[in-house]
Structure formats: C-alpha cells, structure tokens
Amino acid sequence: MGGxxxxxxxxxxxxxxxxxxxxxxxLLIVIKLIVAGVETPIGFMAENDNGEVFSFFEYLVSMPAQxxxxxxxxxxxxxxxNVLKNDEKSKIHSYLAAMxxxxxxxxxxxxxxxxxxxxxxxSLCMVWNVISMAFLPEGALLNxxxxxxxxxxxxxxxxxxxxxxEFPVFVAFGKEKGQMIKTAILEVIACFxxxxxFFGDLSVFEKLDIDLIIAWAETHAFALMFMAVISxxxxxxxxxxxxxxxxRIYERKEREHE
Amino acid sequence: xxxxxxxxIYLGLTFVITFLWFFVANPDRSTWEDMGTMRQSFVALxxxxxxxxxxxxxxxxxxxxxxxxxxxxYFGIYLKDGKxxxxxxxxxxxxxxxxxSNLIELAMCPSMYDPEYYISLxxxxxxxxxxxxxxxxxxxxxxxxxFGEEGGxxxxxxxxxxxxxxxxxxxxxxxxxxxxWHAPLTCIGHNFGTDYPGFPYLGIVCMCIFCTLMGVLLTxxxxxxxxxxxxxxxxxxxxxxxxxxxxxxxxxxxxxxLPIGMIAMCIALLAVAIPVMIIWSRSDSKAASEE
Numbered sequence: 001m002g003g004x005x006x007x008x009x010x011x012x013x014x015x016x017x018x019x020x021x022x023x024x025x026x027l028l029i030v031i032k033l034i035v036a037g038v039e040t041p042i043g044f045m046a047e048n049d050n051g052e053v054f055s056f057f058e059y060l061v062s063m064p065a066q067x068x069x070x071x072x073x074x075x076x077x078x079x080x081x082n083v084l085k086n087d088e089k090s091k092i093h094s095y096l097a098a099m100x101x102x103x104x105x106x107x108x109x110x111x112x113x114x115x116x117x118x119x120x121x122x123s124l125c126m127v128w129n130v131i132s133m134a135f136l137p138e139g140a141l142l143n144x145x146x147x148x149x150x151x152x153x154x155x156x157x158x159x160x161x162x163x164x165x166e167f168p169v170f171v172a173f174g175k176e177k178g179q180m181i182k183t184a185i186l187e188v189i190a191c192f193x194x195x196x197x198f199f200g201d202l203s204v205f206e207k208l209d210i211d212l213i214i215a216w217a218e219t220h221a222f223a224l225m226f227m228a229v230i231s232x233x234x235x236x237x238x239x240x241x242x243x244x245x246x247x248r249i250y251e252r253k254e255r256e257h258e
Numbered sequence: 259x260x261x262x263x264x265x266x267i268y269l270g271l272t273f274v275i276t277f278l279w280f281f282v283a284n285p286d287r288s289t290w291e292d293m294g295t296m297r298q299s300f301v302a303l304x305x306x307x308x309x310x311x312x313x314x315x316x317x318x319x320x321x322x323x324x325x326x327x328x329x330x331x332y333f334g335i336y337l338k339d340g341k342x343x344x345x346x347x348x349x350x351x352x353x354x355x356x357x358x359s360n361l362i363e364l365a366m367c368p369s370m371y372d373p374e375y376y377i378s379l380x381x382x383x384x385x386x387x388x389x390x391x392x393x394x395x396x397x398x399x400x401x402x403x404x405f406g407e408e409g410g411x412x413x414x415x416x417x418x419x420x421x422x423x424x425x426x427x428x429x430x431x432x433x434x435x436x437x438x439w440h441a442p443l444t445c446i447g448h449n450f451g452t453d454y455p456g457f458p459y460l461g462i463v464c465m466c467i468f469c470t471l472m473g474v475l476l477t478x479x480x481x482x483x484x485x486x487x488x489x490x491x492x493x494x495x496x497x498x499x500x501x502x503x504x505x506x507x508x509x510x511x512x513x514x515x516l517p518i519g520m521i522a523m524c525i526a527l528l529a530v531a532i533p534v535m536i537i538w539s540r541s542d543s544k545a546a547s548e549e
Contacts, residue, residue: 002325002334033282123402127303134283134300142296153399222385229388229395 004109005116008083012117021124028064028131035061036135052140062145065125065132069152072121073159079117080166081182083110085175103250107171111243114163122156143210150217153228157235164242171246171253264319265418272311272410273439279304280442290447301443305403308410308439315414332413332486344483348492349397351475351530353390353500359519359526360503366518369511376505386505393500397491404493405486411436412480412489416473420481429477433470440465454517464520471527472496478534482541 009015040055047053129149136142170178217224283301290298316323316331325334337345364371376386397404415435419428443449444465445458454460476489512518 033285037285119402122399126400126402127306130296130299130303133296136296221380222382222388225385225388225392229392232395232399 001105001109005113008113011083012079025127028128032061032131032134048140050140054139054141058136059141062132062141065128065145066148068128069125069155072125076114076117076121076159077162080114080163081170081175081178083113084170103254104247107243107247107250110167111239118156118159122152125152140210143214147210147213154231157231160235160239164238167242168245168249172249259319261418261421264315265415267318268311268315268414269435271314272308275311276304276307276439277442279307284446289452306406309406309413312410312414326484330417332480332484333409334485335487336484341483344479344488345491347479348488349394349495352492352496355526355530356499356501357503358529359523360501360507362522362525363518364507366522367512367514369513370507370509372508372511373506375508379505381505386502389502390500393495393498397495397498401490401494404497405490408476408486408489408493412476413486416477416480429474430470433473434466436473437462437466437469450517450520455515464517467524471524471531474531475534478538
C-alpha cells in the first residue's frame with residue numbers, strides 16, 4: 001500500500017504543496033512575531049461595529065487562518081476525483097491485475113490517502129490558528145479565531161462525510177459522469193440557497209451575534225463536549241461504510257470488465 | 259557515516275532550533291502561568307521541532323525515509339499481526355496510570371479530597387465522567403502535536419541509542435535527553451510551576467525522571483508496533499489529562515511541601531513500566547529462542 005500512497009502523493013503534486021505550505025507557515029510565524037513586537041502606527045487601527053478597536057495588521061495576519069479551512073476543503077474535494085482519474089488515465093486496471101493485492105486494497109488505499117490528507121489539513125489549520133491567536137489581546141478578533149478553532153473538528157468531520165459520499169459516486173460512474181453528478185447536486189443546493197436568499201426569512205441572520213453564540217456554547221458545555229466525542233466516531237463509521245460500498249461497486253465493475 | 263555521528267547531528271539540530279524557538283516565542287520571558295493559553299499554545303509549537311529535525315537529519319545524512327527494515331523512520335502505520343493492540347494500549351494506559359497516580363496522591367494527602375472541587379473548575383459532574391473518552395478522542399484527533407515530539411524522539415533518537423548502547427542504557431540516556439530538552443519550559447514553570455523549593459533545578463531533575471519512565475512505555479510500543487503513531491497517541495492522551503479523580507482533588511488543600519504529585523506519578527508510572535519491561539524481555543527471549 002505504501003507504493004500506491006506515494007503514487008497518489010506524487011499525482012497531487014504533494015512535494016510542491018508540502019514545500020509551499022511549510023514556507024507559508026514559516027512566513028506567518030515571522031510576520032506574527034514582527035507584528036507582535038512593534039506598536040501599531042496611528043491610522044492602522046480598525047474599529048468594529050461594537051466599537052472595539054484592534055490592530056489592522058493583526059486582522060490581516062489572522063486572515064490566512066480563517067481562509068485556510070475553506071481552501072483545504074476545496075483542495076480535498078478536488079483530490080477525491082483526481083486520485084481516481086489519474087488511475088483511469090494511466091490504464092491502471094491491467095497494472096493492478098498483475099499486482100499481488102486485491103480491489104479491497106486498491107480502494108482502501110484511496111480512502112487512507114484522503115484520510116491522511118484531511119488529517120494533515122486539519123493539523124495545518126490548527127497550527128495556523130495557534131499562530132494567529134498568539135499575542136492577541138482579549139476581544140472580538142480573538143473570539144472569532146477561538147470559535148473557528150472550536151468548530152474545526154466538526155468542519156473536517158463534514159469533509160470526511162463529503163468524501164464518503166463522493167467516493168462511491170466516482171467509483172461507480174467514473175471521473176466524467178461523477179463530476180457531472182457532483183456539479184448537478186451542488187447546483188441544486190446553490191439554487192435552494194439562492195431561492196432562500198431571495199424569498200426566505202432573512203431576519204434570522206440579523207439576530208446572529210458572535211457573543212450570543214459564545215454564551216450559548218458556555219451554557220451547553222456538556223452537549224458540545226458530547227458532540228466533540230461522538231462526531232469523530234460517527235464520521236469514521238460513515239467513512240468505513242462508504243469504503244465497504246465502494247469496494248462492492250468496484251468488485252462488481254471488475255467482474256463486468258472481465 | 260556512523261550512527262553516533264548521525265545521532266549527534268540530530269540532537270544538535272533539535273536542541274539548537276527548539277531552544278531558539280522557546281527564546282523567540284517568549285520574548286518578554288513570561289512565566290507559563292502569566293502568558294495565557296493562547297501564547298502557551300504558540301510556545302508549545304516547539305513540540306513540532308523534534309520531528310522536523312528528524313526529517314532534516316535524514317536529508318543531511320542521506321538516510322532516506324524507509325517505513326520498515328534498517329534505518330526505519332517509524333512513520334508508517336501497521337495494524338496487522340496484532341499490532342492494533344498497541345493503539346488500544348496507547349489509548350487506555352495513560353488513563354490507568356493517571357487515576358493510579360491520583361489515588362496514590364490522595365493516600366499520601368487525604369485532605370486534598372474535595373467532593374465538590376469540580377464546581378470551581380466550571381465543570382459539570384457528568385462531564386467529569388466523559389473526560390477519559392474525551393481525552394482519548396481529542397488525543398487521537400490532535401495527535402499531530404505529540405507526533406511532533408514522538409516522531410523525533412521515538413522515530414530517530416531511540417532507535418539509534420538502542421543500537422549504540424543497548425536497551426537499559428538507551429532508555430535512561432534517552433529519558434535524560436528528553437527531560438533536558440524540556441528545560442526551557444520547566445524554567446518558566448510549565449510542568450511544576452515556579453513555586454517549589456529548588457526551582458528550577460529540581461524541576462529539571464524531576465522532568466528527567468518522568469521522561470525516563472514515560473520513555474520506557476513509549477519506546478516499548480514504538481518498537482513493538484513498528485510505528486511512532488501509538489506513542490504519539492499515548493503522549494497526546496497523556497497531555498489531555500484523562501482523569502476523573504482530578505475533579506475531586508483540590509490542590510489548595512495540600513498540607514505538605516513535598517512534591518507529592520510528582521512522587522505519585524513516578525510510582526504509578528513505575529507500576530506500569532515494570533510489567534512492561536518484564537513482558538518486553540520475555541518476548542525478546544522468546545523471539546531469540548525461536549530464531
């Protein structure tokens with residue numbers, strides 16, 4: 001399996017990505033230390049709606065940590081079809097038939113690979129969050145970043161569930177058709193969201209307040225702790241069930257191929 | 259290049275880079291308690307340097323990154339041939355020795371028992387009973403930080419030390435090196451605070467003893483599983499503090515100046531490390547007789 005994992009690592013330009021993100025992390029640390037060490041000049045202070053004043057530099061430095069999870073989910077969502085597509089392109093079926101492992105191993109490797117990618121992306125997001133939060137004074141910016149880091153587990157649990165849905169679809173229909181199905185589903189969801197934005201009750205969002213969410217989190221500490229325990233377990237179960245389904249589909253396709 | 263030279267390169271890199279980090283990340287020399295949780299996490303990113311230095315050393319010494327056999331990097335994960343049980347060991351054993359340590363501490367100082375102490379920690383009683391599972395899950399999920407340490411100490415240093423000096427010496431030397439690496443943190447009160455007799459030297463000595471005992475368990479599961487991941491999970495679960503009894507022990511009620519927490523932890527770790535050493539030697543002699 002190690003060889004297959006390395007093949008997929010190369011196919012997603014893994015070495016380049018590791019280098020780029022390592023350099024960016026180092027850069028973020030250096031900028032953070034510089035920003036923390038100098039006093040913000042007058043004119044570079046920003047003010048939010050609650051009248052809280054904070055350094056505009058600090059806000060800019062915290063942006064990458066806020067953007068990274070979304071960026072990572074975009075990457076991973078793209079890698080799921082790509083690791084399968086690369087095999088379709090290189091006619092791997094005849095190659096795999098000559099190798100001493102079964103379809104089980106082949107599909108398991110894809111799941112393990114994406115699992116490793118999600119774990120690495122989650123770890124990187126945590127590191128960037130920790131860097132961004134350091135030296136920040138109490139206030140809205142720190143609260144936002146803390147909220148971000150507390151929902152990261154749930155965020156990446158959803159990524160696992162997304163991959164659990166995508167894998168069987170791509171194994172069953174291949175890259176082209178699978179991509180069309182995925183796009184169609186996403187477009188339907190986008191239509192519903194747009195319809196809600198045009199015709200739905202938007203007053204719900206007016207009541208949303210970060211302090212209210214934090215207060216809610218404090219009063220429901222047990223429920224949140226229970227969720228933190230149970231959500232990774234449920235996610236792994238869903239991921240495993242998805243793997244079993246993909247193996248079945250793959251084996252059926254192999255029989256048809258023969 | 260000899261293993262000794264490679265090990266020296268690794269240790270040199272790890273100590274210089276990490277000490278530099280602890281110096282840069284805490285420019286105003288705040289104590290651990292004063293710096294607040296956000297900066298504590300930032301300083302604790304230094305945990306990632308042992309594994310970074312492992313990778314750097316392998317690049318410098320051109321050893322490559324094998325997942326098995328000689329010069330194994332121990333980065334792979336193996337579950338077959340019963341190796342999954344070391345992951346289970348990694349999840350459950352920290353809970354066992356933490357509760358045992360708390361029991362010993364209570365036996366040494368019964369006045370510490372406070373049935374309502376958890377209320378002052380802003381924790382509900384039912385949350386306390388979920389704590390071990392929570393620590394295991396968060397240990398698994400957030401194991402990357404502990405992997406940062408274990409990937410270096412168990413993935414590079416210990417295999418080289420075991421090869422150079424043999425097991426008993428390697429475990430002691432490895433534990434002392436690991437404990438000394440924590441010295442900058444111990445000096446700002448990370449492990450034992452700053453208010454104890456003999457600060458910070460006694461703290462550094464205590465940390466070396468603690469690391470040696472922990473090192474026995476961590477090296478055992480790394481060697482047996484062929485991977486640093488069980489050790490990383492065990493380290494992470496240990497750091498998450500999976501104890502229920504903690505919620506019933508008020509440190510303000512301590513009636514002695516002795517570092518009973520540290521003594522209790524060492525006794526608890528010894529109680530686990532001795533059977534592990536016996537099992538380890540028996541399995542070795544069994545493997546030798548089979549060969």
